[in-house]
Amino acid sequence: MFALWYLSLALDEIRKRLGWTSIFDIFKSNKIATDRAIEQKPEPIKVPTPKTPEPAKPAPVVQPEAKPTPPPKPAPKPDPPKPKAESPSAPPTAEPIKNVTPKISSAESMDRKIFGASKNLENGESKPKANIKEATSSFLEGEGQAPPTFTQTKTMTLRNKSDTMVDAAVLQKLEDGFAKLAASDSKSLLKKYLTKEVFDNLKNKKTPSFGSTLLDVIQSGLENHDSGVGIYAPDAEAYSVFSELFDPIIEDYHGGFKKTDKHPARDFGDVSTFTNVDPNNEFVVSTRVRCGRSLQGYPFNPCLSEAQYKEMEEKVSSTLSGLEGELKGKFYPLTGMEKAVQQQLIDDHFLFKEGDRFLQAANACRYWPSGRGIYHNDNKTFLVWCNEEDHLRIISMQMGGDLGEVYRRLVSAVNEIEKRIPFSHDDRLGFLTFCPTNLGTTIRASVHIKVPKLAANKAKLEEVASKYNLQVRGTRGEHTEAEGGIYDISNKRRMGLTEYQAVKEMYDGITELIKLEKSL
């Protein structure tokens, strides 16, 4: 008996060494397979698994000084593949909302208002998230339109604890950029308010839905030390997550709009009250009033995919094609527009310029010229810019100083467009825009004006203008110089007052400046 048992053990050992399967093993493996098959019925809904992220590319060093305006990018790069939707039953879990300002109930509620949560959150559609990360990686690569790499897929798992951390390369870029800014003589509001303490408090934060970092917020100002402001909100949640930086900048720019303040309700006032600021045509060359709007359901520039740009352009052009009367016009896409035509429109002050380095550094010019365009009526007194700095810039302008006529046209256009497209609005911040300088009413009412005596000393002109809350720009707009003695003077603040009051501020201030010019 003992010998038999010993023999069976020896045989089993030989079988194992030779790799043969015993009858028992065959039975055992069949049973596991059967059990698995039983367990797998009914089959659960399969959620596509994101591909393994590619490794991040090394970050080049921030350019300390302003670079010359680069030439426009020739052709749009292909649209990044859309990230696959996550499980429909699992809406994104936002980071705990510790950083929101008291007036904004929560980042999520803000997001719901702004991005049409019914579309992006409740359906588990994570499409826009990919692009903010891509934006950051593009900046790290020093290239505005880099193809999506690891960051695109990485955002799909943003809810994973480790993915809420800011990448080491981004942190390094932030530290380098901050050190250079701190050592610079930049006059930007970014430099003024990004103290070491604020920097350290914010450098590890990310917005819950888009994963936007402090770098996404400040990269334009880090690259362009000559910025007036230097920060943008890559997505609307950035206004609350990075409020420690946005709030003081907003307060400074908008003349005292505090973090505890609430922007008043929209009020265009009595449009018939404004008259001609320069009835004798002595000083004012032309008058313009514009406002900005963001389409509900879409994030800001750095988070948009090329497909979204195109979709928005289509929405805007088809909506505007329904306008009648003096607003009736045509939409002209930038894609395919002859260079000579484009340049003429820019030279005539109708169209936005191309290759704005401030916007490029903020990742706002990706896929250019895709999705960009201009709508205008026949005599170019009513215009709409599509997808430049903001989704929409609605503009009314004409030669001379008849502010009443210009404002009345703007108000009727905005009212007509608002009947057709819903815009993003926040209870505290008013209409939401990419740049904090444009929040609230988003109104910039300006004149192109010649005041040679006052302008003999540019610093003096700016000093007098600021007394009336006015801002002086060059002839071709922001960041340009005056040509032929023509300045662009407009209301500076847009928050904490109504639309009517913003325009009145320009009207009153220009009236004073003209009086002063006459007295010299």
Ligand code: ADP
């Ligand atoms: P905004 O931020 O209001 O869009 P920009 O400073 O970028 O303004 O200027 C955009 C264009 O509008 C520029 O070509 C500028 O010359 C033009 N512009 C601004 N104000 C006037 C005006 N009162 N008359 C004519 N063109 C104007």
Ligand code: IOM
């Ligand atoms: N609105 C934006 N173009 N501007 C304020 C940029 C800046 O100077 O920082």
